[in-house]
Amino acid sequence: AQRVTQPEKLLSVFKGAPVELKCNYSYSGSPELFWYVQYSRQRLQLLLRHISRESIKGFTADLNKGETSFHLKKPFAQEEDSAMYYCARSSSGNTPLVFGKGTRLSVIA
Amino acid sequence: EAGVTQFPSHSVIEKGQTVTLRCDPISGHDNLYWYRRVMGKEIKFLLHFVKESKQDESGMPNNRFLAERTGGTYSTLKVQPAELEDSGVYFCASSQLGAGSYNEQFFGPGTRLTVL
Numbered sequence: 177a178q179r180v181t182q183p184e185k186l187l188s189v190f191k192g193a194p195v196e197l198k199c200n201y202s203y204s205g206s207p208e209l210f211w212y213v214q215y216s217r218q219r220l221q222l223l224l225r226h227i228s229r230e231s232i233k234g235f236t237a238d239l240n241k242g243e244t245s246f247h248l249k250k251p252f253a254q255e256e257d258s259a260m261y262y263c264a265r266s267s268s269g270n271t272p273l274v275f276g277k278g279t280r281l282s283v284i285a
Numbered sequence: 286e287a288g289v290t291q292f293p294s295h296s297v298i299e300k301g302q303t304v305t306l307r308c309d310p311i312s313g314h315d316n317l318y319w320y321r322r323v324m325g326k327e328i329k330f331l332l333h334f335v336k337e338s339k340q341d342e343s344g345m346p347n348n349r350f351l352a353e354r355t356g357g358t359y360s361t362l363k364v365q366p367a368e369l370e371d372s373g374v375y376f377c378a379s380s381q382l383g384a385g386s387y388n389e390q391f392f393g394p395g396t397r398l399t400v401l
Contacts, residue, residue, distance in 0.1 A: 180327075208387050210387075219288070219289075219392050219393060219394045219395070220328075220376065220392040221391075221392065222389050222390075225387065227387070262328065266387055268387065269383070269387065269388070270316050270333075270335070270340075270380065270382060270383075270388060271333075271341075272318055272320075272330040272333050272341065272344070273318075273320075273328075273330065273390065274330070275320075275327045275328040275329070276327060277326065277327040278327070278328075
């Protein structure tokens, strides 16, 4: 079965410190990997996906097929980054998403 | 554009009662998905509609759950009779239909269901 593992339930960092949210996935073909974010009182929204290889709000994520990982990184955390982050995968196209349990990021001023 | 909307935002019912959740996808989105997050667990897929047809309902927990999508527009998810373990947040998402690369799923705000 497809699985996505986020080992940390909660991650607290100081403002300006680097952030790394970990995500590992079970190997199965060539999955598409994503990071979704849910800010307080807002709906779940796509942050970035591995195919686009872009930086959004200073966040990047590199797909490491050897380690089956897709960790989310940001060099300098901001208070507004505090949110719930979900790593997710999809087989392709229109198939449903498989989510990890999520990591709550708290950036302390 | 209001985005994906869900109604109600919160529902509190007693065990054994019936509840119907509604989702209105973004206009023109043929894909409609239902997901659920039970307390302390991950967001899990329930089922997927393409227009009015059920493409994949492998995530539906049991036959107490019935989903419909009338005319390929809005969708309803009925739980009858509700049990305590059905409590959680039910999310709806929609996306455009297209072959090949991933079509971004846009999520609704969710319906928080509490079964007492």
